[in-house]
Amino acid sequence: MKRQEAKQRIEKLKKEINYHRYLYHVLDRQEISDAAHDALKNELEELELQFPELVTADSPTQRVGGEPLEKFKKVAHSAPMLSFNDAFSEEEMREWEERIVKLLPKEKHYSYYCELKIDGLAISLIYEHEVLKTGSTRGDGKVGEDVTQNLRTIASLPLRLLEKERAIASIRKLKKSLVPGFKKKYRGRVEVRGEVFITKKEFARINRDRKKQGASSFANPRNIAAGSVRQLDPKVTASRRLDSFAYALMSDLGQETHEDEHILLSALGLKTNNNNKYCKSLREVFDFYTRWAPNREKLPYEIDGIVVIVNDNSVFRRLGTVGKASRGAIAYKFAGMEAVTRVEDIKVQVGRGGSLTPVATLRPARVAGVVITHATLHNMDETIRLDVKIGDTVIVQRAGDVIPDIVRVLPKLRTGKERAFRMPKKCPVCGSRVVRHKGEVAHYCTNKKCFARSHKWIKYFVSRGAFDIEGLGDKIIEQLMNEGLVSDPADLFKLTEGDLVPLERFAAKSAANLVAALKTGKHISFPRFIYALGIKHVGEETAIDLAKNFGSVESLQHATLEQLQSIRDIGGVVAKSVHEWFRDKENVKFLQNLKKAGVKIKSEKREAKSEKLRGKTFVFTGELGRFTRDEARDKVRELGGESASSVSKSTAYVVIGSDPGSKYEKAKKLGVKILNEKEFLKLIS
Ligand SMILES: [Zn+2]
Numbered sequence: 001m002k003r004q005e006a007k008q009r010i011e012k013l014k015k016e017i018n019y020h021r022y023l024y025h026v027l028d029r030q031e032i033s034d035a036a037h038d039a040l041k042n043e044l045e046e047l048e049l050q051f052p053e054l055v056t057a058d059s060p061t062q063r064v065g066g067e068p069l070e071k072f073k074k075v076a077h078s079a080p081m082l083s084f085n086d087a088f089s090e091e092e093m094r095e096w097e098e099r100i101v102k103l104l105p106k107e108k109h110y111s112y113y114c115e116l117k118i119d120g121l122a123i124s125l126i127y128e129h130e131v132l133k134t135g136s137t138r139g140d141g142k143v144g145e146d147v148t149q150n151l152r153t154i155a156s157l158p159l160r161l162l163e164k165e166r167a168i169a170s171i172r173k174l175k176k177s178l179v180p181g182f183k184k185k186y187r188g189r190v191e192v193r194g195e196v197f198i199t200k201k202e203f204a205r206i207n208r209d210r211k212k213q214g215a216s217s218f219a220n221p222r223n224i225a226a227g228s229v230r231q232l233d234p235k236v237t238a239s240r241r242l243d244s245f246a247y248a249l250m251s252d253l254g255q256e257t258h259e260d261e262h263i264l265l266s267a268l269g270l271k272t273n274n275n276n277k278y279c280k281s282l283r284e285v286f287d288f289y290t291r292w293a294p295n296r297e298k299l300p301y302e303i304d305g306i307v308v309i310v311n312d313n314s315v316f317r318r319l320g321t322v323g324k325a326s327r328g329a330i331a332y333k334f335a336g337m338e339a340v341t342r343v344e345d346i347k348v349q350v351g352r353g354g355s356l357t358p359v360a361t362l363r364p365a366r367v368a369g370v371v372i373t374h375a376t377l378h379n380m381d382e383t384i385r386l387d388v389k390i391g392d393t394v395i396v397q398r399a400g401d402v403i404p405d406i407v408r409v410l411p412k413l414r415t416g417k418e419r420a421f422r423m424p425k426k427c428p429v430c431g432s433r434v435v436r437h438k439g440e441v442a443h444y445c446t447n448k449k450c451f452a453r454s455h456k457w458i459k460y461f462v463s464r465g466a467f468d469i470e471g472l473g474d475k476i477i478e479q480l481m482n483e484g485l486v487s488d489p490a491d492l493f494k495l496t497e498g499d500l501v502p503l504e505r506f507a508a509k510s511a512a513n514l515v516a517a518l519k520t521g522k523h524i525s526f527p528r529f530i531y532a533l534g535i536k537h538v539g540e541e542t543a544i545d546l547a548k549n550f551g552s553v554e555s556l557q558h559a560t561l562e563q564l565q566s567i568r569d570i571g572g573v574v575a576k577s578v579h580e581w582f583r584d585k586e587n588v589k590f591l592q593n594l595k596k597a598g599v600k601i602k603s604e605k606r607e608a609k610s611e612k613l614r615g616k617t618f619v620f621t622g623e624l625g626r627f628t629r630d631e632a633r634d635k636v637r638e639l640g641g642e643s644a645s646s647v648s649k650s651t652a653y654v655v656i657g658s659d660p661g662s663k664y665e666k667a668k669k670l671g672v673k674i675l676n677e678k679e680f681l682k683l684i685s
Helices: 003-026 034-050 090-103 164-174 176-185 200-212 221-229 234-238 258-267 282-292 313-319 380-386 450-461 474-482 508-521 526-532 540-550 553-557 561-565 572-583 585-596 629-638 662-670 677-684
Strands: 074-076 083-087 112-118 121-128 131-137 143-145 190-197 243-249 277-279 303-310 325-333 338-350 355-367 370-376 393-397 405-409 434-436 443-445 617-621 642-644 653-656 673-676
Touching (some): 083 090, 112 258, 112 282, 313 325, 338 450, 540 553, 553 572, 629 642, 653 677, 662 673
Antiparallel strands (some): 121 131, 121 190, 393 405
């Protein structure tokens, strides 16, 4: 292909690719397949390779090109980038309208343009000869930073505006009266204001990936958007799939209202938000607000309110500014995403990569319709930054699909009894050494098997022979651990729907199902409970034996080694293992936690059929001929008596079979009445 020919072909390919990008990323439509789109891009790439001098900045192949910067250049804004004053109620909105009506008494009627207020980062874009020339951040409102390289990586931002003819065709469709003005004024130079943000899904993905790498997570979507745009290396920005909306047209292209600006912006190929709406009165503004407040959870991105703008541009201009905000615009914020509660504890959770995350256990609080019980503190730096102590009263915030955050502490409410949190020197799960690598915020457990072990433990705890909780597969357990919601099985019972719904694998229904399953599962038979503790050598059979012999957690817990050894079918090794388990401080704490979490043993007391043996305690030793020992015990219970596994002064009878053990000797010593099998039979008949 000759150079001239190639040049023409390249121009056509660029326009075509840009148009399909516009359809896909801006209008959410697709006219050609992905494969066809790729083929166009490949052809362009090959031509550019052949004729490198023909590569231009607006080529779709040039989105991620630049080298990392040393620092950002400063950019002065042609007009200041303003912020908004806030309103929180209809009353405040009415007051705002009254104020502006007073300022311009000749304006009889105000109409508004309402936009969803996205929690992102404000940017300014300048297009010259239709090509993106400069993109900058707000900075202090007057001077921002040149982040053009990074903004170029955002697929929904055009590197080149749509051709004039295409733009005119869509303006004609949307509002014909704007066409003549646009034709006259548009010379390819456009200044745009907009917002860069990330979707909730992308936010979750990025934090998930960071967790996997052992890095600390971002606090909220705005953090990532801001952090990504202000990245010196554009490759990092490109890896974060940012999105954008344009919301103001600064250049005069014949627009008379704010709504016109949105029409022109979208006709030029910029992405505008389709949910925005013209409202002819404050009444309609309230309707718009009321419609979105409860539905914001369904949006793919975070919004924290709506922006209400006087629609008539000349009125808007005449209203001027107050401080750093326009008088003619206001942010009408949603309430209720925050709540005030107490930090009851700060625990350290161990993640898959061994990273230690401090997580606050909260007094249950209702935020945006759900009850939350945990807030992540992300890492030690964040904990120090917030200066949060155990016992503190805090403001918590739920930012969409993530574990809630603590926004700030209310230090004036301190009593002096608050305790500072310290990152433990040893891993709370496995006791291994904790380290912090240079240049990283996270602390790590040095034991590679640590996470895997607690994962296995939780999995065992909910398995069929144990608590038998449905809906807790490997992945879900992993996620609960990663999010810091669960570090040992007792934590499971504290989960609420509000904890679960934000997680990746949970819909409202599955969350409700799991919470219900945990609630019913809390009431458990004694043998299952013992089995679930995961004591070494204690399988289902042994658990049944232990349950029968001891009847309650307390008596099992306080059983002496001797008592345990005297149980038939329980060998010395098992007895020792059980005895040791209950003497371990951590295990005792775990038992207390289970109790606190509401775990209850179902009583399986058989109804006594008679009162004949009421108040009498029997101890059996040796082998009986007519009964197994369990049957003999059942008989005693049926008659209102009790059985115990060891002899004491309060024992009424010791029943001896063949080969009686030490209990026989003890009974003789204590003077407890001794029955042989025949005498026992006579007594119970
Ligand atoms: Zn560990």
